[in-house]
Amino acid sequence: MYADTNSSKASTKRKDPEDSEIQSRDLCFPALEDKKASKDPLIIQAQIFDIAVRRVYIENGSECDIIYEHCFLQLPKTIKARMTNPTGPLAGFARNRVWPLGEIDLDVTLGNPPFARTETLDFIVVRAASPYNLLMGRPAIQRMEMVPSTVHAMVLFQTKSGVGIIKSSYD
Known part of the structure; x- marks a missing residue:
């Protein structure tokens, strides 16, 4: 989003595909057919810098x-x-x-090459x-351009090489 200097409204402008390394592609989930729809939460694995993080x-x-303190x-x-000082309390967290203890920007990678994507995310x-x-809430979902599906138990996301897929590892 950027501010329009001629008005007080904010506008959304999508980058030209020529300017971006990540090309937009159609994201399609497979048909469920005989499989039952999942009711489990979406639990995946990611990397923080080069450190594998499960759950x-x-x-x-x-x-x-x-990011929870134990991690x-x-x-x-x-x-x-x-880590920097927190800017305020979390309202509604655990009711x-x-x-928070602080805030930190971390490089998070989803997927495996060539279908991997890394973005810097702001964690509390x-x-x-x-x-x-x-x-990973809405800010991460939007920044990583993820399309989560609990029904399919997987997450799709755009990468430089095509569509990345991560299947839920809920157990």
Whole structure:
């Protein structure tokens, strides 16, 4: 989005495909046919820098991206040193108002080459009991151009080489 200098309204402008490394392609899920639709949450694996992170929860109802403290503490000191002070509380998190420990920008990679995509995402560091390491909410879904489907138990996303697919690893 950019601000239009001639009006107070914000406008959306899509990049010209020639200017972008990632080309838009049709994202199509396979037919379910004899398979039953999944009712499980979408749990995937991602990488933070070169570190594999399992139990990443894709939650399109969340307004923020979260890294839980137990996962944050496993990161190298050089990465943890990038954490900044929180800007305010999280309202509605675990049905309470929670003060985060901090905020941090992390390079997150989805998929495997050649169908991989890396973006820098803004995470809020939270101390809370959770079976998950990361919660990727709407900001990550939009930034990574993910199309999650709980019915298909998979996530599709655009890459330089085509459409990336990650199947849910819920167990």
